[in-house]
Amino acid sequence: MTTAKDTMETLSYYCDDGVATLVLNRPQSKNALDATMTRELDELLVQITRDEALRCLVITGAGGAFCAGGDVRRMNQDGAQSPEQRRAQMRHAHRIVKALHALDRPVIAAVDGPAFGAGFSIALLADIILASDRARFCMAFGRIGLVPDYGSLYTLPRAVGLQRAREIMFSARDIGALEAKELGIALEVIPHEDLMARAMAMARAIANASPTAIAMTKDALQGSLESSLDSVLELEAAAQATAFSSAYAKDAFSRFTEKKPARFQWPQALRPD
Secondary structure, eight states, X not given: OEEEOOSOSSEEEEEETTEEEEEEOOGGGTTOBOXXXXXXXXXXXXXXXXXXXXXXXXXXXXXXXXXXXXXXXXXXXXXXXXXXXXXXXXXXXXXXXXXXXXXXXXXXXXXXXXXXXXXXXXXXTSSEEEEETTOEEEOGGGGGXXXXXXXXXXXXXXXXXXXXXXXXXXXXXXXXXXXXXXHTSOSEEEOGGGHHHHHHHHHHHHHTSOHXXXXXXXXXXXXXXXXXXXXXXXXXXXXXXXXXXXXXXXXXXXXXXXXXXXXXOOOOOOOOO
């Protein structure tokens, strides 16, 4: 079944057979975040979280860009806001961060073109980042005297390590697709014309995996860096007991024993020239 949200001004969204695609859709501004997009993302993520049929979410941008970050023109117009008003505004944005981070279904960011500032931060909230050959990443906040936000102070050090995160944030430099892969920011670099096909192939594979096992694996990984070995092992034991008793696992064991094709198979990686 395919569903679409046609009433949104800045987003496109549709879901087909458990795979949802969320498109940041302000191409005239390279999909920069404005108040409307922030509100619509917040509202849509509430619905996505409640959608039990959804198995994987793909986030991308329209018009050859992922997201240029915050709308600087709007931020300049809002210059008279007090620190208290700014803090309240950021707390509203943090609802988006928390919803994406806590989503118990995998999120794939398909990044084509610039992912700057908060756009880079949103990509980092995904479980997997696929970069096109023309993707560019930048913690651009320092260029305008701001602090990295949308959770990147938490997510970037976990992706690249603390010292490299400092360098990326302090320098506010551009990072190309190949360097992003070398740093561990992007999993793969894909020719831009194949980016969405690759993202959808991964998403469809995930949609055929055990939702119980995927959700528990994602939850365990989210907290693993702050946990002791003993607490992770205890979580592992409880999760595995649940997974073993699931209908999916029982069917998978049966298929293996009877030499039937598995429901889950990861797509072969593309190799760009």
